[in-house]
Amino acid sequence: MGRKPQKNDSLPGSLDLLILKTLTRGKFHGYAIMQLIAQGSGEEIVIEEGSLYPALQRLEMNGWVKGAMGLTPNKRRARIYELTATGRKQLLKETERYEKLTLAIARVLGQE
Amino acid sequence: MIWNRIRYWMTQGEREKALRAEMEEHIAELAAEMVAEGMSSSEAMRAARLRFGNVGAAQEAAREVWIVRYWADFWQDLRYGLRTLAAQPGFTIPAVLALVLGIGVNAVVFNVFNALALAPWAIRDPQQVVQILGQRGMNRWGGMAWTQFRYLRENSKALSGMAGFTGTERVQVSQGEKPWTADSSMVSENFFDLIGTGFAAGRGFLPLAADGRPAPEVVLNYDTWMSRFGGDRAVLGSWLEISGQKMQIVGVAAQGFNGPVADMVRLWIPAGWRDVLHPGWDSLTNPDFCCFSVVARLTPGVAKEQAQAELQTLATSYSASIRQEPTRLLATAPSFLANPQRFKQASAVFLAMGVASLLILLLACSNVANLLLARGSARAQEISVRLSLGAGQGRILRQLAIESLLISSVAATLSAGVSTWLPAWTVRTVAPPEAQLTIRFDNDWRVLGFIVGLSCAATLLFGLAPALNSVRQGVAMGLRNGSRSTSSSRLRPVLLGAQVTLCAVLLSGAILLARALYAVQSMEAGFRYDGVVTLSTGLEASGLNAEQAKVLLAQLTERVQALPGVESVAWAATLPLGNSNNAAGVIDPRSKGRVSIAHNAVSANFFELLEIPIVAGRDFSKADEAGSNAVIVNQATAERFWPGENALGKKLDLGRIHEVVGVVRNFETREFGSKQNLAMWAPSAGGLQERLLIRHRGEASGLFQELPRLAKELDQRIVVSAAPYAELVSNAKRTAKIASGVAGVLGGLSLLLATLGIYGVAAYQVAQRRREVGVRMALGATPASILVTVLRQNMRAVLWGAGVGMVAALAFGRLLTSLLYGVEPSDPFALLATITILVGVAVLATLGPARRAAAVDPAITLRDA
Numbered sequence: 001m002g003r004k005p006q007k008n009d010s011l012p013g014s015l016d017l018l019i020l021k022t023l024t025r026g027k028f029h030g031y032a033i034m035q036l037i038a039q040g041s042g043e044e045i046v047i048e049e050g051s052l053y054p055a056l057q058r059l060e061m062n063g064w065v066k067g068a069m070g071l072t073p074n075k076r077r078a079r080i081y082e083l084t085a086t087g088r089k090q091l092l093k094e095t096e097r098y099e100k101l102t103l104a105i106a107r108v109l110g111q112e
Numbered sequence: 113m114i115w116n117r118i119r120y121w122m123t124q125g126e127r128e129k130a131l132r133a134e135m136e137e138h139i140a141e142l143a144a145e146m147v148a149e150g151m152s153s154s155e156a157m158r159a160a161r162l163r164f165g166n167v168g169a170a171q172e173a174a175r176e177v178w179i180v181r182y183w184a185d186f187w188q189d190l191r192y193g194l195r196t197l198a199a200q201p202g203f204t205i206p207a208v209l210a211l212v213l214g215i216g217v218n219a220v221v222f223n224v225f226n227a228l229a230l231a232p233w234a235i236r237d238p239q240q241v242v243q244i245l246g247q248r249g250m251n252r253w254g255g256m257a258w259t260q261f262r263y264l265r266e267n268s269k270a271l272s273g274m275a276g277f278t279g280t281e282r283v284q285v286s287q288g289e290k291p292w293t294a295d296s297s298m299v300s301e302n303f304f305d306l307i308g309t310g311f312a313a314g315r316g317f318l319p320l321a322a323d324g325r326p327a328p329e330v331v332l333n334y335d336t337w338m339s340r341f342g343g344d345r346a347v348l349g350s351w352l353e354i355s356g357q358k359m360q361i362v363g364v365a366a367q368g369f370n371g372p373v374a375d376m377v378r379l380w381i382p383a384g385w386r387d388v389l390h391p392g393w394d395s396l397t398n399p400d401f402c403c404f405s406v407v408a409r410l411t412p413g414v415a416k417e418q419a420q421a422e423l424q425t426l427a428t429s430y431s432a433s434i435r436q437e438p439t440r441l442l443a444t445a446p447s448f449l450a451n452p453q454r455f456k457q458a459s460a461v462f463l464a465m466g467v468a469s470l471l472i473l474l475l476a477c478s479n480v481a482n483l484l485l486a487r488g489s490a491r492a493q494e495i496s497v498r499l500s501l502g503a504g505q506g507r508i509l510r511q512l513a514i515e516s517l518l519i520s521s522v523a524a525t526l527s528a529g530v531s532t533w534l535p536a537w538t539v540r541t542v543a544p545p546e547a548q549l550t551i552r553f554d555n556d557w558r559v560l561g562f563i564v565g566l567s568c569a570a571t572l573l574f575g576l577a578p579a580l581n582s583v584r585q586g587v588a589m590g591l592r593n594g595s596r597s598t599s600s601s602r603l604r605p606v607l608l609g610a611q612v613t614l615c616a617v618l619l620s621g622a623i624l625l626a627r628a629l630y631a632v633q634s635m636e637a638g639f640r641y642d643g644v645v646t647l648s649t650g651l652e653a654s655g656l657n658a659e660q661a662k663v664l665l666a667q668l669t670e671r672v673q674a675l676p677g678v679e680s681v682a683w684a685a686t687l688p689l690g691n692s693n694n695a696a697g698v699i700d701p702r703s704k705g706r707v708s709i710a711h712n713a714v715s716a717n718f719f720e721l722l723e724i725p726i727v728a729g730r731d732f733s734k735a736d737e738a739g740s741n742a743v744i745v746n747q748a749t750a751e752r753f754w755p756g757e758n759a760l761g762k763k764l765d766l767g768r769i770h771e772v773v774g775v776v777r778n779f780e781t782r783e784f785g786s787k788q789n790l791a792m793w794a795p796s797a798g799g800l801q802e803r804l805l806i807r808h809r810g811e812a813s814g815l816f817q818e819l820p821r822l823a824k825e826l827d828q829r830i831v832v833s834a835a836p837y838a839e840l841v842s843n844a845k846r847t848a849k850i851a852s853g854v855a856g857v858l859g860g861l862s863l864l865l866a867t868l869g870i871y872g873v874a875a876y877q878v879a880q881r882r883r884e885v886g887v888r889m890a891l892g893a894t895p896a897s898i899l900v901t902v903l904r905q906n907m908r909a910v911l912w913g914a915g916v917g918m919v920a921a922l923a924f925g926r927l928l929t930s931l932l933y934g935v936e937p938s939d940p941f942a943l944l945a946t947i948t949i950l951v952g953v954a955v956l957a958t959l960g961p962a963r964r965a966a967a968v969d970p971a972i973t974l975r976d977a
Contacts, residue, residue, distance in 0.1 A: 030134055031141045049138060049164045053131065069130065074144075078137040079130055 015047065015055050016064075017098055020083065020091040023065060029078040030056060056081060064090045139164050185507070186514075193515040203487050204519065206868075207480045211523030211574075212530065213861060214476030215566055217469040219531035222562045225462050227535075227551050229449035230558055233372040235407070236308030238446055242416055243372070244274075244406040244423065245451055247440040253453045255405040256439065258383065258396045261300070263430045264406075270419035272411045275299065275306040276383060276404040280375045282653040283389060284831060286353045290824075293650050293831050294336070294378035296354075297371055298386045301326045304363070306409055307371070312337070314348045314363030317382050326382030330354065331363040333370065336378045354381065355389040356655030370550040372407060374448065377550075391657040399434050407446055419443050448551075460930040467927060468618060468855075472862055473566070475614040477574040478607050479869045480519070484574065485603065486876045488512075488582035495586030505583050512582060516575030524567035528555055531563065577603060608873045608906065609913035612950060615866030616917025617924050620946040622859020624925055624935055627942060629853070631934035632845050637689060638779025638787060639722035641837035645812050646687055647672075647804040647819060650831030658799045664827055665798035671822050677809050682721040683802040685713040687837075689780050689844040698792075699765040701753050709749065710781050710789055711766075713796030719744070719776055721807050729760045729774035736795035744774040744793045746781075752790065764792065783844055785934075805837070812836055863953065871957035874906055878961040886970040895966035902962035903955070910954040914947055921946065 022028065022036050033056075034047050059065045064087030070080035083091070139160045146156035197204045232238030244264075246256035256264075258276065265274040280295035304316030312334050318327045330352060332341070341347045351358050359381070370377055383404070387393045395401045410419055420443035431438035444450040449458055495508055535553040555563075581603060649668065651661045669681050686692050696711035716732040719725075727747060736742050743764060750759035750772075764770040770792075778787045796802065808815060816834055823830040878885075885898055925937030935942075 029137070031138045034138075049135075053135060057131075067130075072137070072141075074141070076137055076140070077133070079134045 014098065015051060016059060017091070017094045018045070018047075019052075019055060019059060020064065020087055020094065023081060023083040023087070024091065027070075027080045027082045029070075029072050029080050031078070032072070033081070059087070062090075063087070135164070185510075189511050189514045190518075192511065193518050197515060197518060200487070203483055207483050207519050208523050208526070210476040210479045210865060211520055211567075211570065212526045213865070214473035215520075215523055215563065215570060216527040216530040216534075217472050217858070218466075218566055219527045219559065219563050220534050221462065221465045221469045223531045223553050223555065223559050224535050225449075225466075226556065226558050226562075227553050228458065229447055229455065231556060232446045233407075234307075234309055234369060235372070235446060237409075240410045240412070241446045242408055242410060242419060242443040243446045243450060244408055245442045245444060246402075247442070253442060253451050255403045256441075257399050257401040258404050259399050259434075260427065260430055260439070261404050261406055264423055264426050265300075267426050268408075268419075268422060270411055270414045270422040271408040273302060273306045274406060274408040275303040276406050277303060277371060277373070278383070278386070278403055278405070279373055280377055281386075282650065283355045283379075283381070284650060284653050284655070284829065285379070287350070288353075291353075291828065291831060293653060295375060296330075296379045296381050297373055297377045298383040299371075299380050301382050301384070303371075303380065304331065304365070306407065307369075309369055310366045312364045312366050313345055314361070316363055318362075320384070324384075326384040328357065328359040328385070329362045329382065330359050331365055331380040332361060333376070333378050333380075334364055334367040335376075337364045354379075355653055357385065357389060359385075368552075372405070372446065374551055389655060390652070391655065399436060408443075416443050460927075464621075464924075464927045464931060467924065468621060468858055471614050471618050472858065472865070473570060474573075475611060475618070475862055475865045475869070477570050478611045478614070479865055479872070480574040481578050482604075482607055482869055482872045482876075484516070484578035485581060485607075486872065488578050488585060489876075489880070491582060492585040492588075495582055499583075499586050505587070508583050508586065509579055512579035513571075513575060516571050516579070520567045520571040520575075524563050527567075528560065528563055531555060531559060604873055604877065605906075605909040608870060608909040609916070611866050611869040612910050612913025612954065613917040613920060615862050616914055616946055616950055617920045618862035619859050619949060620917075620921035620942050621924050621928055622855045622862075623942040623945050624928060624932060624937065624939055625855035626859070627939065628932045628935045629849060629856075632784060632849070635780075635784050635845070635934070637841055638777065639688060639724045641689075641722070641841055643807055643809070644722070644837040645806045645808060645815055645819075645834055646690075646837050646840060647806060647832055647834040649803070649823075650833070651829070652800040654800075654829040654831075656800070656829065661800045661802075662798045664830065665802055665804075667826055668823065668830065669798075669804065671826065672804065672806055672819070675815065675818055675822070677814065679807045679809060680717060680721050681807075682715045682718045682805045683796070683798055684715070684718055684805065685796060685799070685801045685803075686782075687803055687805075687840060688722070689783060689841050692782065696766050696792075698790075701762070701764075707790065710786070710791040712781070712791070712793050713799070713802070714793050715798070716795060718793070718805070721805055722779075724779055725777050726774050727777050728758070729772070731774060732793075732795045737797040739797075740795060741768065741770045742773040742795060743770040744776055745772055746776050746791045747778050748788045749790045749792060750775045770794070780844075863949070866950070867953050867957055870906070870910070870954050871960070874902070874958040875961040877905065878902060878965040882965065885965045886972075889966075889970040898966040899959075899962045902965055903958055906954065906958045910951065914950050917950075918943060918947070 018037050019033060022033050022040070025036070028036065030052055034049070034052055038046055056065065056067070060067055060081075064084060065081045066084050067079045067081045069077060072078050072080075139157070142160035142163060143153070143156040146159055147153050151159065232241065235241050244256075245253040246260070247253055255276075255278075261274070261276045265271075268274065277297050277299040280297060282293050283296045284291045285294050286292070299317075301317040301320055304311070311331075314331070316331060317329050320326055332347075337343055337347070347361050348363070349360060351360050353359075365371075365380070371380070381389070384396065387396050395403070408419070410416065420441065423441045423443065427441050428438040442452070444452075449455045498508060499505070532553050532555050539551070649661075649665065651664065654661075656664070665683065669683070672678060673681050686694060694711045694713075695708045697706045698709045699705070700707045714732070716734050716737055719731055726744075728750075729744070732742065732744065745753075745759065745764075753759070754762055759772050759775050762772045764772060776793075780787050781789060781791045806815065819832050819834050823832045881902075888898065888901075889895075921943065922938055925939075925942075929937050
């Protein structure tokens, strides 16, 4: 299954990684995930809503996250996402891959 | 992945709603945040929406993750598959043809079975309709007496309507001019109301009059209306003379309607006229009469079983009222083979045909698998390139699966055409013109479903293993960089062996049936029929009574006798090998039980004319015709009733006591194979049924012109139809001929498929081993030893296949038993011939490629490979 490049994916797979990582901290709905990523990155990374939901769908299709209707902290009904066991494994894999990649990029940049 | 996706499809609607709600919620929270920062709520909502962008577009993008990509890939694969197949006609055409053969044969068999057993008759709302059968004897099911039908119809609550009808019966029709004979069906007056398929013109029958008699009315078949009356509406209301009765045409049945009767029905007549049209018959009042078939409509909400239970209760009280043993009734589906007796007879044929055609499909599948394997090796290069460019193995598998599906869907479409065309064509060309069958072989949903299901199963069967193999090969090739893979060599001998097995079964079956055909062709009738013309008088449908008919027959005989070239004239109630006879119940003098015996009434010179020798006692004399209790039996009867005794002078109890005056040599009575059946002959002075047998010298063509003229002169009501006796005899051989002919064609086709299969495997193996052969030759192997190696490799699989095939063939032979005339199912000749032909074909098919391998110059092979 080929993957469509996402607008925010300055590095391939980074959006997935961010979402998965965020979900290790608990169950959240889409808005909260966006907020958490923004806060966590010191407002450096702002996820476009247009890519967040397709990404969530993709993660769910792959079985890495599981969504179910529930109540947000504001007592509103929304879909709450949760990391699955395979999602946890995927996160480890993605992290490793990502570290390798950034290391490689750093090396290339450091060559100058 | 696949399961996730399927689950997604199933819950799509819900999911879309959830996604939409989720996004709306997101926007609301954004807006709430902005309000907290001091914006007005309407402004905040607008801003939030702007920031979120187009909700629809986002939703679309989210959905794309699941669907679009998949379908886009699918179309791409489909187009690619079509291109590949079109570019390789050398692969595509044989593959499609093999499958058309395999699927087509099955579709034809199923279509015929469907038309006879599954598809209901052309009746409005057939799911509410049942046919009601009465038991007649041990495993025989048929119609019922008119009196019983009337009783059931008046008293049943479970049935909202009930109609009776007879099979076709000859009547004479005239409208002032020369009469013609027509096959009619005598039906209860509510027949057309119950069937409910409407009329092309006019109406159905009026209800019964107060005195219980139907109006003198007829309804025409649409085709008859067209051919006899030019489709003229003016005939409605006009009067016909039918077997001496004036009757009015009141309607024309809807086009194509023939009722629940297999033979063509020219006109329908209210059953109340049956005994009027046939003087002396008592079918409407006789409680023992067997033959009114019954269809009925269930009262809404009543199940078939309930109706049957109610009818059984009614039938029991009816039988009690006339002091008769109650008949068992059966309410069953409205189709021809719903009659358990007919089903039993037909199921043997369908089982044999079904097994044979499934075997042919398997054979075709293994051939296509073979082609795919060979092609797969050729495509390994392409597949390995695609794999190394990043295509997933699943994607490649899907690509191959789509190609297989394309092949089988083309084959399925063609097979659907074959399945309607072939049975109709066969019925048109093979069935005798006088027995026009009206069964329709449309592809209804059952047949189409069968074809689709079978094609899918076939696709899996021929496509799966080669596809997996191809992918494996592609992977291996990527690793090994162009070296030949041998991973398919395990699959190929198995395929080869399986093909030989299948072919052995089909071939031995075909040989058995071909032998049966030969046996039938050379079967002796036991009497001399060449130089004899048969003539039926049509008097049974003329409305005359037996006495009048006797006088006319005697006059006719006298005049025919006087024709030039005529040597002698005899008559008989039924003709030997004419596929009909009268049966009578006789008390077996040994067991004292009642057994059925073929009964024929003949003139005094009958045996003499057909040159049937009297082995004991005397022939009939003219005096016997006038009335006597003398009968003649065949040897089979004499031996069974009075073994080791002199049959002459013995008594036969048929209700009346008869005395045996002579014994004739056994000869075929009703049909081929009936020589050994019990048979007796009584003297007859002529009557309504009697047919003439005319022995003549020289050409009969003059007779065929003379006879109708002579009959017309004598009496308008005699409608002669004359035919050489030889024609009747060849008709009697027809069933066996058709069965054997079909088997011969199927056997030939399966042999062809198997030959191609063996050749394909051998050729491929040799091609694959070219390098090895080159090396061996370079190391000093002789061409002869190479030949032996290649042969030996294939022969092991062939012999295994043939061995297993023999065992299976024996089992298949038993299935065919009912179709084999005069041949044992385990006929050693057939088995031996099968082995010889198969092994011979296998050797020949292997020899060509093997010789080519041996002829290769090792230097060339080693350089090329």
